Amino acid sequence: MNPATAIVGIVLIVLVAVVIRSMIRDKKNGKNLQCGGDCSKCRGRCG
Numbered sequence: 625m626n627p628a629t630a631i632v633g634i635v636l637i638v639l640v641a642v643v644i645r646s647m648i649r650d651k652k653n654g655k656n657l658q659c660g661g662d663c664s665k666c667r668g669r670c671g
């Protein structure tokens with residue numbers, strides 16, 4: 625693996641890690657719920 629390929633791979637891994645972390649954070653904050661966090665619309669069926 626040449627250095628350029630390695631750098632691209634590292635950047636991709638970091639990007640994926642950031643996206644996954646933000647997804648987990650949103651889920652904890654309720655932003656990832658089907659109702660968008662507004663349980664008056666889903667009547668609590670989102671879980």
Ligand SMILES: [Zn+2]
Nearest residue numbers: 659663666670
């Ligand atoms: Zn809901």
